[in-house]
Amino acid sequence: MSLGRLARLLAPRTIALIGGAWTDAVAAAGRKIGFQGETWRIHPSRDSDGTTRYYRSVDELPGVPDAAFVAAPAAEVPSIAAALARRGAGGFVCFASGFDETRTPRGRELAAALAAGAGTLPFTGPNCYGLINFFDRVALWPDQVVGGRPERGVALLCQSGTISLTLTFNGRSLPIGYLISLGNQDRLAVEDLIEALCDDPRVSAFGLYLEGVKDVGRFAAAIAKARAHGKPVALVKAGRTAAAAQVAATHTGALTGSDAVFDAFCRDAGIARCETLSALCETLKVLHAGGPLAGPKTLVFGPSGGDMAMITDLARHTALEFPPFAAPVAARLATILGERVTIANPCDVHTYTWFDRERLRATFDTVLHAGFDVAAYMLDCPPDDCADVSSFMMPIEQFIEASRGAPTRAALVAALPETLFKRLRERLLAAGVVPLQGQREALEALDQAAQVGAAWRAGGAPALVRPTRPVADAVTLAENAGKAALAAFGLPVPLARAVPPAEAARAAEALGFPVVIKALSAALAHKSEVGGVVLNVRSAAEAAAAAQRLASLADRVLVEQMVADGVAEVLVGIVVDAQFGQVLVLGSGGVMTEYLDDTTSLLPPFTAEAVRRALGRLRVARLLAGFRGKPAGDVPALVDAVLAVTRYAHAHVEELAELDVNPLIVRPLGQGVVAVDVLIRLARERQHD
Numbered sequence: 001m002s003l004g005r006l007a008r009l010l011a012p013r014t015i016a017l018i019g020g021a022w023t024d025a026v027a028a029a030g031r032k033i034g035f036q037g038e039t040w041r042i043h044p045s046r047d048s049d050g051t052t053r054y055y056r057s058v059d060e061l062p063g064v065p066d067a068a069f070v071a072a073p074a075a076e077v078p079s080i081a082a083a084l085a086r087r088g089a090g091g092f093v094c095f096a097s098g099f100d101e102t103r104t105p106r107g108r109e110l111a112a113a114l115a116a117g118a119g120t121l122p123f124t125g126p127n128c129y130g131l132i133n134f135f136d137r138v139a140l141w142p143d144q145v146v147g148g149r150p151e152r153g154v155a156l157l158c159q160s161g162t163i164s165l166t167l168t169f170n171g172r173s174l175p176i177g178y179l180i181s182l183g184n185q186d187r188l189a190v191e192d193l194i195e196a197l198c199d200d201p202r203v204s205a206f207g208l209y210l211e212g213v214k215d216v217g218r219f220a221a222a223i224a225k226a227r228a229h230g231k232p233v234a235l236v237k238a239g240r241t242a243a244a245a246q247v248a249a250t251h252t253g254a255l256t257g258s259d260a261v262f263d264a265f266c267r268d269a270g271i272a273r274c275e276t277l278s279a280l281c282e283t284l285k286v287l288h289a290g291g292p293l294a295g296p297k298t299l300v301f302g303p304s305g306g307d308m309a310m311i312t313d314l315a316r317h318t319a320l321e322f323p324p325f326a327a328p329v330a331a332r333l334a335t336i337l338g339e340r341v342t343i344a345n346p347c348d349v350h351t352y353t354w355f356d357r358e359r360l361r362a363t364f365d366t367v368l369h370a371g372f373d374v375a376a377y378m379l380d381c382p383p384d385d386c387a388d389v390s391s392f393m394m395p396i397e398q399f400i401e402a403s404r405g406a407p408t409r410a411a412l413v414a415a416l417p418e419t420l421f422k423r424l425r426e427r428l429l430a431a432g433v434v435p436l437q438g439q440r441e442a443l444e445a446l447d448q449a450a451q452v453g454a455a456w457r458a459g460g461a462p463a464l465v466r467p468t469r470p471v472a473d474a475v476t477l478a479e480n481a482g483k484a485a486l487a488a489f490g491l492p493v494p495l496a497r498a499v500p501p502a503e504a505a506r507a508a509e510a511l512g513f514p515v516v517i518k519a520l521s522a523a524l525a526h527k528s529e530v531g532g533v534v535l536n537v538r539s540a541a542e543a544a545a546a547a548q549r550l551a552s553l554a555d556r557v558l559v560e561q562m563v564a565d566g567v568a569e570v571l572v573g574i575v576v577d578a579q580f581g582q583v584l585v586l587g588s589g590g591v592m593t594e595y596l597d598d599t600t601s602l603l604p605p606f607t608a609e610a611v612r613r614a615l616g617r618l619r620v621a622r623l624l625a626g627f628r629g630k631p632a633g634d635v636p637a638l639v640d641a642v643l644a645v646t647r648y649a650h651a652h653v654e655e656l657a658e659l660d661v662n663p664l665i666v667r668p669l670g671q672g673v674v675a676v677d678v679l680i681r682l683a684r685e686r687q688h689d
Contacts, residue, residue, distance in 0.1 A: 005120075015037065030138075040063075042055045070094050095130060100184055124182060131180040134179070137149065152175065161183070171422075177204075195222045203231060258578070268462045269455065278417070298446060314440050337349055361402060373409065377396075379412065379414065467654050468654065497510070500555065509543075517543060517557050518532060573586075584611075585602075615638070634669045634672055637671075637673045641664060657681040
């Protein structure tokens with residue numbers, strides 16, 4: 001796609017408006033925003049008048065339009081697109097609907113005709129609301145235009161026209177440079193626009209509203225480019241509660257839906273995934289004002305004990321840290337604030353120094369040099385249109401002055417979204433202090449900015465590992481075959497023998513008691529659920545009896561050494577997501593895996609450090625560290641075992657459908673780990689011997 005053409009579409013000097021009433025609204029929006037170029041109107045039957053000339057077609061235009069807004073009936077749009085392509089236009093907004101979003105044969109037919117007619121011409125939509133370039137005063141937008149002309153600002157890219165419009169009404173002083181509605185993404189998708197707008201130095205960050213990603217590989221590359229350009233990304237994506245696309249045979253597959261994979265991608269790629277539009281706006285303000293945070297160490301202080309009491313409650317679902325002041329800093333604050341103030345974090349500084357400029361400034365100077373990653377001053381102000389705000393502005397101005405050149409990021413937090421009036425918000429942003437509206441949203445925004453910062457510091461980015469074609473018609477390997485395959489890549493497995501039931505006692509004696517005996521059949525994916533596993537077999541007689549019972553399930557049994565000194569059971573799995581490819585899943589293992597729902601997902605590249613961090617996110621990490629006097633688990637051996645599984649998965653990317661090691665028993669430190677159950681599913685026609 002020509003970036004030159006795309007630049008013409010986004011910052012045109014000539015615009016063609018094609019259609020009726022909706023283009024009247026676009027013309028009005030252009031006048032309001034102050035568009036300085038030429039606007040040509042096209043309509044098949046409207047008469048020209050003293051103020052507006054109407055052309056009958058694209059071919060009649062007096063020049064070549066850089067951009068067009070097409071609001072014609074869907075059936076006419078393909079020929080209009082072809083005419084724009086013939087004239088050499090820069091691109092167009094396809095406002096018209098009735099294409100593939102209808103999921104009808106006629107809609108798909110029209111979408112194909114539109115793509116063919118447009119040729120290589122870039123366009124947004126169809127079924128989209130348009131675009132606004134606040135930087136260059138361009139509005140191809142059939143509705144209200146609300147926003148200023150910032151020198152720097154965020155680029156908002158949205159699949160919903162209504163949400164696009166809503167975000168411009170935010171009342172939060174979020175500086176918006178571009179607002180682009182994407183619609184069906186038939187030509188220009190979010191990844192195209194991120195790649196293009198990364199090169200605009202005026203763009204500080206990206207905000208996205210997504211319902212789906214068109215090309216995950218290119219999306220990942222676009223996010224990596226944005227990161228390389230220092231432009232962080234925050235998004236809201238619908239579909240958290242959607243059911244998994246397919247029923248999986250493994251525990252791993254059952255626990256990992258596509259949304260969990262998208263979460264993992266966001267975490268590893270350094271994307272702030274927000275739950276609400278409010279949180280998106282607040283997060284974007286933090287990212288716009290100074291990029292990601294250097295870390296999670298947070299100070300919240302203010303003149304209200306009630307606010308401080310609420311902070312730790314509201315922050316309990318975040319990864320923010322509220323460490324105490326270092327002793328010398330605490331001593332200095334005690335001297336400044338007086339003996340009636342308890343020096344803590346969060347810190348209620350009371351109002352004893354409210355009107356004392358010198359003590360206020362000394363307080364702010366101290367906390368902004370106290371080693372926190374962010375210091376948030378919490379204060380709600382009355383509305384400036386009906387109250388005297390001077391007594392509130394004085395301490396805020398002192399805070400602003402103290403923030404200049406300070407090593408700690410500064411934010412002003414209001415408990416209620418509406419208690420930071422517009423003039424104050426803009427004053428704060430201009431000074432580099434982030435105005436955050438709403439206690440919960442503020443904490444979520446700081447948490448997201450800290451997590452983005454952590455991902456950026458970790459380096460690297462997701463490198464998708466995907467088969468060249470979907471894996472279908474998969475078959476399950478017998479357990480002993482699966483273990484042998486993984487053992488070849490370094491996964492520790494127990495000593496075992498696969499024998500007919502009649503030979504089980506002899507095999508058990510050879511291995512040494514106690515043993516485990518299992519029905520051996522590729523058809524038994526979850527043997528424990530059908531009584532296909534007998535544990536703690538301690539004699540030849542017990543082995544013979546167990547094998548006889550299992551003979552009704554399979555004509556062979558697997559006799560294995562039993563691991564009796566496990567510290568914890570861990571699940572290690574690989575699923576192949578339809579979009580993102582191979583995904584590593586770690587979690588609490590054993591028969592309670594689904595019940596505990598203690599899992600985390602990772603995308604490649606799989607490194608020892610990434611695996612260690614992932615294990616630390618699990619509740620089972622407490623057992624691995626040694627819990628209530630029990631020995632710590634062999635985490636180094638666990639990490640090595642996980643990496644062995646990923647090596648096998650990478651080597652079999654074209655045929656692997658699913659892989660499940662559950663449980664992997666972690667023994668005491670220095671004793672290693674053992675994979676006691678393995679399930680591997682490979683594509684039938686692509687199996688390797």
